[in-house]
Amino acid sequence: MRVSELMREDGLGWDTGRIAQLLLPFERDRVMNLRMSPNRQRDIWYWGRERDGIYTVRSAYNLIAGDVSDMASSEALATKSNIAARIGGECSSYLFCSSFIESSLHLFRDCGVAKWVWEELGIEYGTNGEGGEIRDWVEQVWKEMSATECGVGIEVHTTAGRRRREIGDGRDSDNAEGWKVAGDGYVKINVDARVKEGEGVGTGIVCRDGRGEVAWGLSVVWDESWEAHEAEAMAVLDGLEEAARRGVLKVEVESDSLIVIEALRTQKQGRSIFFHIIDDIVALVSHFQSVRWLHTNRLNNCIAHALAHLVPRVVGRFVWSSVLPSTANAAVLFDRSLIK
Known part of the structure; x- marks a missing residue:
């Protein structure tokens, strides 16, 4: 049996009826929890020891050594x-x-x-x-x-x-302490991710309006084994998907992962899981009037960091409107003190 036999004919989702017919209950849950790309992409081979998915003698040597x-x-x-x-x-x-x-x-x-x-x-x-x-x-x-x-x-x-x-040396202007509210009709979305063995992957997203107030928050827990930069990219995708659902048009996206922000700024392509997620983000950007990519430090990303660590081990999607869980209150108060 091939994976394609468990997918819908359009290739954009799982065939729930066929999965229920062929797989055991615990297997069904595992398969249905696997996220599928909304874009039609052909399968390719990639080498997991390089971020761009391309085999190199160096990475093979490192694996052996x-x-x-x-x-x-x-x-x-x-x-x-x-x-x-x-x-x-x-x-x-x-x-x-x-x-x-x-x-x-x-x-x-x-x-x-x-x-x-x-x-x-x-x-x-x-x-x-x-x-x-x-x-x-x-x-x-x-x-x-x-x-x-x-x-x-x-x-x-x-x-x-x-x-x-x-x-x-002042060469990292994005990483300065303190943050500015988004102007010109933009909202600011900060994202972060938690990767811990045995607890899956958690993403934390917070959206703040033009006054710097929390508009909504989101935490998604995945039963996956992603690398840190892959999880950070998925946090961006989770945040933008929620923003699109809410009708947001102009967005500033901030992350403390320089790898992710640079990949989005340059729209660099590759064969790994990471670049497939980047491709999905780039495709989603067309739903917005404007998207800006900003790098920040962990201090300025404290609310998203708190939300990413909020719901360990419980797979699912958790959304809050304006009022975040009480366990994130300290991060919210501290975050306000950093507004420039």
């Missing part, structure tokens, strides 16, 4: 201390903090920037331990946290120093 944690454990990372040990010469201080020798253990655990990243992610295990060797720390961390949490921490940490320098 192992992930960053394996490289760190075997001191295979290109830190200044490892390079000095191999080819000789002096081992200079770490680029991010300019205080200590750039070793694998300092890179991921002991540096102040590393501690800040683990704390921002809410992962207390990342800073556990003193002294010892990198392989001991990696083993300890992997016992405590999921692979997803560790991967996110490593990815965020490797970009933290660059992003903080950009903000300090």
Whole structure:
């Protein structure tokens, strides 16, 4: 049996009658919960180890050689201390903090920037331990946290120093603290996503009117295993779909995912799930008079962040008009204090 045999003839939805006839109840629920693209797109092959879905020798090598944690454990990372040990010469201080020798253990655990990243992610295990060797720390961390949490921490940490320098240099104007209300008849829609192993994916969306007041909020929980950037893109799609249903014509969309905002600004194409979601968003934009894409930081995105974490494990769609759940009140009050 092929997947196409479970779809309607127009290819835009599931054939509920055939699914009920062929599948068991728990299988029906799983299939019906899979979101289908509203656009007719032919099936293609894509390589999951690259964001654009195109196979590369580099990504295949990385798959075979192992992930960053394996490289760190075997001191295979290109830190200044490892390079000095191999080819000789002096081992200079770490680029991010300019205080200590750039070793694998300092890179991921002991540096102040590393501690800040683990704390921002809410992962207390990342800073556990003193002294010892990198392989001991990696083993300890992997016992405590999921692979997803560790991967996110490593990815965020490797970009933290660059992003903080950009903000300090004034090169990241989108990421400044505080936000402006949408003018000229626009509404502002902020989106965020939660990805946690065993709890599916949650998206949080808040729409604010021209005065900065909450117009409506939305949280959607999916029984899926998306990557963080895929979930962030789905949050944009969820938000725009709700806005279209409400007859909104002019929208500013804000997200703290630079990957998503840049993909929407450039309308870059690829073969992965991420780019299929981007294609669906671009197609939906035609329902509006105007859409603006803005990048912001997590602080300015606090309401959407709260809504994304509001309803874990319960698959479904939750909508609020003007008055959000009481558990999001603190985020709403704090958000108002950031209006410029």
